Amino acid sequence: MSTENPDGAGEHRPRVERVAVVGTGLVGTSVALALRNRGVDVLLSDPDKASMRMAYDLGAGRPLDDAEEEPPADVAVVAAPPEVVPQVLQELQDRGVAQVYTDVSSVKVRVVEGAEELGCDLATFVPGHPMGGREKHGPGAARADLFLGRAWALCPTGKADPGAIAAVTEIAHLCGADPLVLDAKAHDRAVALVSHAPHVAASTVAARLLNGDEAAMTLAGQGVRDVTRVAAGDPHLWTAILSHNATPVAQVLSEMAEELTATAEALRSVGKTGEAALEPVRDLMERGRSGQARIPGKHGAVQRPAYTVLPVVVPDEPGSLGRLFAAAADAGVNIEDVRIEHTPGLPLGVASLFVLPEAEGSLARALSADGWSVHPGR
């Protein structure tokens, strides 16, 4: 690692050329892919061999085990669940795998405490937390742009070496994220508020749905789907996250419980005391709208390209999608994504083809000429 900056100009950015990513789940593999995109040499390791192989097949890097004779990496990113981060860190530091270390777990105080207890070197460890995630997990769900335009919290302890902070800041930059330095306690309180407690609220709403009969579920729409989306996350992982940030999360949950109890009471008294009883309900709706408006817009300057969707009616039979994609390839158009809606009871479905806007016209014409039922502009 040198401190020369190939991009020139005043700013001194450390050059990060080789990074070990330890843990090839969603976040680790996404970091690895983002770094590979920037030409970084990435070394991969995971106790789960199948996960490791998939990350390797995706081009996320080469095996760390093959690099034992090489000099230490510039940075090692520990992408493991919070409960094992201190132990993994200790092992990596003992082996001298890298010059600088960071992690990507979503709680920070307990991770720092654990590292201190194990006697890890805190001069070279800069805890981090990139704010990208998905409810899917595993390397197959990884994306090089997972952190693009997102905040990346850095929580260096007082013992951290400035060079170590600079190197980990550069990791965030290379992944397209906005580094934000803050105290570990402030970080944990913040994520309790904007992530962990909202997750518990979503799980609570979703758990109630187990009480609904089939007819009730038929009436479920986009609203409850959005409110509960994150509840699809891994229960084991989330229990670990919540337990590692227990006190700040418990505080927010108690406040929410109080609010819900007061709202329930207000609604129950509508029949008795009339409209005046509704004041707390209206007040909650108003405060909710104000709070919702504080959430920053979709982060990031860099938007994904806006694709145009071209619906095509397809027979629901083997080979029909293959014929459709072959016809698109013949037209020289790359299908960026596809959604398929079946039409129950009919031998038909609708394939929604996501293509670049400039390709829509020629694709629609080519498919129509090939006999497909194409519905542009839907």
Added chain:
Amino acid sequence: MSTENPDGAGEHRPRVERVAVVGTGLVGTSVALALRNRGVDVLLSDPDKASMRMAYDLGAGRPLDDAEEEPPADVAVVAAPPEVVPQVLQELQDRGVAQVYTDVSSVKVRVVEGAEELGCDLATFVPGHPMGGREKHGPGAARADLFLGRAWALCPTGKADPGAIAAVTEIAHLCGADPLVLDAKAHDRAVALVSHAPHVAASTVAARLLNGDEAAMTLAGQGVRDVTRVAAGDPHLWTAILSHNATPVAQVLSEMAEELTATAEALRSVGKTGEAALEPVRDLMERGRSGQARIPGKHGAVQRPAYTVLPVVVPDEPGSLGRLFAAAADAGVNIEDVRIEHTPGLPLGVASLFVLPEAEGSLARALSADGWSVHPGR
């Protein structure tokens, strides 16, 4: 209105040729546009002249006022807020505007009670609730496809005329929705569970955000954005909806408050009693995931069979998906659905192939033999 069915065959569907839509907001105008698309003669009315003119300009229909000399419409759709539905219904029935009446408001028991109190004719009134909506409101946000593939609840009282039920069912069909007959009480309990209580939960999470500092808000991501999206809705409208479904909503809110309090207690005791304290937290996460999985897919009630997902690494280039699907077809396997994850900046992606479980093994072997990087069991 006749009972001939131009589409022929066994089923007798009433012919609905003329419909009055009273209230030209988002829902009323969307119903009107959907009916116009099916060739229905639509008569429009709204106390707000600007709203009325916009719906007219959008081609949603012609003024009801101009049709006073004409015979009654087949159906009148009252698209007004729940608190005024009974009164509007009474006025329309007094004027004899239509042969059959329905409404589209999101609570049903109070509407039926109000109609009974005013002495409305319940033989010709079939309360309804189409499950389409948006955060936007007004006729400008209307869409002819707002109800396409959505459930449309119908809650006829015991006094309803079978012909009236058939006519209102036909309205739902003409709008592309799936009619679902259920008891008004069951409807209100269901929407408390899948819509009203989740809305309050979202408002509660969002209201907490007023406590966060700027750094905390910077860490807010897509998760909390989704959880709180509906909290951006109109506080006045939502206070009215909640107050009209007060008892069922209060019941669900109390259950949620209990769950949050228990979770907060469990988290607070982690430090004292250790891992065992987490059992209720893990249980909530599990139940949340199960409840979330009960929400039907975008287009309604019909569940897809349980498919197995087979991830395959594919080059991100024209024709590669075509080759993949052709290889699957050669193996005699029908691809039921597909999701594609791009890896921006790298010439690779992952295609997740959804197939019947019994087909997974042979497809994986055939694709591997054909040179594809296949990752079963991920």
